[in-house]
Amino acid sequence: MKKxxxxxxxxxxxxxxxxxxxxxxxxxxKPFTLTIGDWIAFKTESMIxxxxxxSAPTYVNYDKKSNVIFVEIYGSRSHVEGAKETxxxxxxxxxxxxxxxxxxxxxxxIIDTDFTVIYFNKTAKDGxxxxxxxxxxxxxxx
Numbered sequence: 001m002k003k004x005x006x007x008x009x010x011x012x013x014x015x016x017x018x019x020x021x022x023x024x025x026x027x028x029x030k031p032f033t034l035t036i037g038d039w040i041a042f043k044t045e046s047m048i049x050x051x052x053x054x055s056a057p058t059y060v061n062y063d064k065k066s067n068v069i070f071v072e073i074y075g076s077r078s079h080v081e082g083a084k085e086t087x088x089x090x091x092x093x094x095x096x097x098x099x100x101x102x103x104x105x106x107x108x109x110i111i112d113t114d115f116t117v118i119y120f121n122k123t124a125k126d127g128x129x130x131x132x133x134x135x136x137x138x139x140x141x142x
Contacts, residue, residue: 004083007047009109010039012098020033028040029036030098032062032081035062036063036108037062037063037069039063039106039108039113039116040060040062040069040102040108041060041069041113042060043098043102044060044069044071044094044098044102044105045058045059045060045102047093047097047098047101048071048090048093048094048098051093053089053093054089054090054093055073056073056074056076056086057073057076057122058071058072058073058074058075058106059071059072059073060070060127068114068115068116069082069111069115069116070115070116070117070118071090071091071094071115071116071117071118072118072120073086073087073117073118073119074120074128075119075120075122076121076122076123077119077121077131078121078123078124078129078131079131080131080132080141083119083121083130083131083132084119084132084139086119087117087119087132087133087139088134090117091117092116094110094115095112112137115134115135116133116134116135116136117133117134118132118134119128119131119132119133119134130142
């Protein structure tokens with residue numbers, strides 16, 4: 001009988017905590033619509049993170065206003081040539097294995113104008129500084 005009462009008390013304590021957590025995080029259960037751009041950004045970022053050759057911190061987001069997927073690379077190269085080399089390595093990965101995966105598994109075809117890839121020097125004195133970008137298939141300086 002004593003074990004039964006202790007078990008009941010433990011269950012009550014556990015379930016009261018779950019109820020509290022559910023009411024505090026109610027906003028997390030609201031429906032959210034993903035776009036194809038959101039999905040491509042999510043899959044691209046997860047594939048980049050899984051590639052040991054692409055080691056700089058990289059964030060990928062879809063901008064609904066411009067309909068462009070932004071790939072932000074935060075490396076330590078401060079000169080254009082080095083940053084360009086790194087940026088093009090990322091771009092080659094996005095346009096080849098990543099693009100092929102998206103086409104094969106999700107029937108999603110990506111093109112140059114879907115992406116803007118930006119290389120930032122994360123060690124710049126005043127915070128991350130843009131060094132070079134690839135936008136609509138063209139390399140541009142800031």
